[in-house]
Amino acid sequence: xxxxxxxxxxxxxxxxxxxxxxxxxxxxxxxxxxxxxxxxxxxxxxxxxxxxxxxxxxxxxxxxxxxxxxxxxxxxxxxxxxxxxxxxxxxxxxxxxxxxxxxxxxxxxxxxxxxxxxxxxxxxxxxxxxxxxxxxxxxxxxxxxxxxxxxxxxxxxxxxxxxxxxxxxxxxxxxxxxxxxxxxxxxxxxxxxxxxxxxxxxxxxxxxxxxxxxxxxxxxxxxxxxxxxxxxxxxxxxxxxxxxxxxxxxxxxxxxxxxxxxxxxxxxxxxxxxxxxxxxxxxxxxxxxxxxxxxxxxxxxxxxxxxxxxxxxxxxxxx
Amino acid sequence: xxxxxxxxxxxxxxxxxxxxxxxxxxxxxxxxxxxxxxxxxxxxxxxxxxxxxxxxxxxxxxxxxxxxxxxxxxxxxxxxxxxxxxxxxxxxxxxxxxxxxxxxxxxxxxxxxxxxxxxxxxxxxxxxxxxxxxxxxxxxxxxxxxxxxxxxxxxxxxxxxxxxxxxxxxxxxxxxxxxxxxxxxxxxxxxxxxxxxxxxxxxxxxxxxxxxxxxxxxxxxxxxxxxxxxxxxxxxxxxxxxxxxxxxxxxxxxxxxxxxxxxxxxxxxxxxxxxxxxxxxxxxxxxxxxxxxxxxxxxxxxxxxxxxxxxxxxxxxxx
Numbered sequence: 336x337x338x339x340x341x342x343x344x345x346x347x348x349x350x351x352x353x354x355x356x357x358x359x360x361x362x363x364x365x366x367x368x369x370x371x372x373x374x375x376x377x378x379x380x381x382x383x384x385x386x387x388x389x390x391x392x393x394x395x396x397x398x399x400x401x402x403x404x405x406x407x408x409x410x411x412x413x414x415x416x417x418x419x420x421x422x423x424x425x426x427x428x429x430x431x432x433x434x435x436x437x438x439x440x441x442x443x444x445x446x447x448x449x450x451x452x453x454x455x456x457x458x459x460x461x462x463x464x465x466x467x468x469x470x471x472x473x474x475x476x477x478x479x480x481x482x483x484x485x486x487x488x489x490x491x492x493x494x495x496x497x498x499x500x501x502x503x504x505x506x507x508x509x510x511x512x513x514x515x516x517x518x519x520x521x522x523x524x525x526x527x528x529x530x531x532x533x534x535x536x537x538x539x540x541x542x543x544x545x546x547x548x549x550x551x552x553x554x555x556x557x558x559x560x561x562x563x564x565x566x567x568x569x570x571x572x573x574x575x576x577x578x579x580x581x582x583x584x585x586x587x588x589x590x591x592x593x594x595x596x597x598x599x600x601x602x603x604x605x606x607x608x609x610x611x612x613x614x615x616x617x618x619x620x621x622x623x624x625x626x627x628x629x630x631x632x633x634x635x636x637x638x639x640x641x642x643x644x645x646x647x648x649x650x651x652x653x654x
Numbered sequence: 655x656x657x658x659x660x661x662x663x664x665x666x667x668x669x670x671x672x673x674x675x676x677x678x679x680x681x682x683x684x685x686x687x688x689x690x691x692x693x694x695x696x697x698x699x700x701x702x703x704x705x706x707x708x709x710x711x712x713x714x715x716x717x718x719x720x721x722x723x724x725x726x727x728x729x730x731x732x733x734x735x736x737x738x739x740x741x742x743x744x745x746x747x748x749x750x751x752x753x754x755x756x757x758x759x760x761x762x763x764x765x766x767x768x769x770x771x772x773x774x775x776x777x778x779x780x781x782x783x784x785x786x787x788x789x790x791x792x793x794x795x796x797x798x799x800x801x802x803x804x805x806x807x808x809x810x811x812x813x814x815x816x817x818x819x820x821x822x823x824x825x826x827x828x829x830x831x832x833x834x835x836x837x838x839x840x841x842x843x844x845x846x847x848x849x850x851x852x853x854x855x856x857x858x859x860x861x862x863x864x865x866x867x868x869x870x871x872x873x874x875x876x877x878x879x880x881x882x883x884x885x886x887x888x889x890x891x892x893x894x895x896x897x898x899x900x901x902x903x904x905x906x907x908x909x910x911x912x913x914x915x916x917x918x919x920x921x922x923x924x925x926x927x928x929x930x931x932x933x934x935x936x937x938x939x940x941x942x943x944x945x946x947x948x949x950x951x952x953x954x955x956x957x958x959x960x961x962x963x964x965x966x967x968x969x970x971x972x973x
Contacts, residue, residue: 632819
């Protein structure tokens with residue numbers, strides 16, 4: 336059907352690859368806590384202060400894809416396969432087992448975004464890798480299998496469908512208007528205010544038009560920049576600040592929901608595009624998986640984005 | 655971003671539109687049980703034997719879309735909207751509160767498929783409706799909010815993405831080879847056997863190449879027919895038989911998992927196509943929602959379809 340799927344049998348060996356009783360807390364020893372560094376593969380990057388680490392990036396122990404294999408493509412009758420070349424890394428966002436991303440001080444959230452950026456720059460040197468998705472599953476309903484705050488990076492040997500769809504929507508808009516569609520969205524939302532949750536000089540957070548799920552949120556840097564790779568420190572700080580406030584708002588408004596957070600950015604080694612604009616998307620997980628969405632690719636959202644934005648604007652959080 | 659989303663605020667009024675504690679059993683009175691017919695809107699179709707009904711179709715009480723509104727399209731700056739014209743119906747598959755689809759006798763499963771077909775034929779007379787998805791969410795993790803066995807029909811005023819992607823993949827294959835891609839899949843799988851779970855004269859069940867999730871299964875009628883609307887009684891019986899055996903196999907092999915079941919068929923009023931082939935898809939829900947899939951549109955599947963098929967072939971069920 337023209338789609339690529341990653342078949343990753345090693346992931347079925349994970350303690351909780353399948354099925355129901357996933358522990359809300361790690362029953363035993365947390366592999367992400369200080370003192371247990373030997374439980375993860377050797378680190379790829381770390382931030383240290385006074386000898387203790389405050390953030391680590393390690394290869395995923397149950398990788399969906401890996402770099403140490405030969406790239407190959409095969410045909411099998413009418414079917415096509417390629418070797419699962421790629422990278423799958425884990426960003427351990429804090430040394431403290433109990434602190435969630437929402438609870439971290441601003442510089443720590445900035446450090447998480449900077450770690451994504453550093454790893455993206457490093458991975459972009461592998462010419463077999465075409466794109467990178469940074470994402471975070473928070474909470475069991477979102478698919479998190481460990482409590483300790485972490486995000487993940489997956490670099491792929493192709494450009495995945497969801498990113499390709501955004502890239503081509505951006506190209507279509509640009510072809511007609513010679514403007515970036517996300518810059519146009521930022522401009523229209525800034526004027527209309529209805530779907531804006533918060534704004535600063537460098538960033539804006541909205542519940543987008545045609546939000547696919549209740550309280551879907553986007554954070555966009557105001558300045559046009561296609562790739563997260565080249566975002567400036569000021570921009571990362573502004574986005575981290577917006578993210579921190581949003582996470583604290585949804586914690587209050589939606590009672591600490593599970594959520595997916597992810598980064599959409601240009602394919603690797605293509606930093607300059609007039610028609611794409613990097614951004615973060617945040618999707619609280621408030622409903623169970625629904626068959627209609629899977630069957631149709633069309634979303635039913637019971638919460639108009641204007642209501643979500645208005646509700647979150649009015650939600651007070653303390654700095 | 656070029657995608658349609660159904661914004662359906664009325665669905666937020668459902669008893670369990672949001673959030674965690676969804677009862678595994680209906681706490682109170684089941685609106686789908688005999689005697690409680692007044693709890694549903696008036697029926698659109700029913701099968702009766704000896705005065706008692708054995709299957710009913712009713713409008714959804716919390717519809718995502720409805721037929722009684724004016725069709726309209728609007729622009730709002732750069733954004734587009736259209737009125738939520740459509741239909742959302744519920745098929746109450748049995749009078750018995752406790753019987754699951756897997757546990758029903760074959761003629762009852764046939765009756766469910768026939769009810770889908772009858773409603774599809776009736777809805778296709780409304781020229782505003784372009785496509786129909788029949789689907790079933792079984793179990794709380796799959797999004798079911800009531801225990802009593804039921805499926806749903808949603809007719810849309812557009813062709814949704816997932817169906818459009820299949821239609822165009824079919825057209826591309828046909829353009830090169832003048833053969834239906836699903837007929838080719840049936841032929842190759844029948845030869846290779848590796849991904850086949852069961853076969854009969856008129857139908858085949860496989861775990862498809864590039865399955866997107868563990869134990870994803872497809873049931874295909876062998877005969878080329880683009881639309882479910884025109885499927886014969888013999889064909890429906892063969893598909894019902896395959897479905898019944900598959901459901902019983904996954905109940906044994908995967909310990910009564912939650913699942914999504916759905917029908918993919920041609921858009922309404924287009925019964926004849928050389929390049930599309932109606933089929934059922936069955937997706938056991940074995941993992942939590944994962945952010946990577948949402949972020950990328952790319953699936954990571956820890957279970958190779960060959961393993962899933964082999965496991966299910968060996969799973970014994972009693973007739």
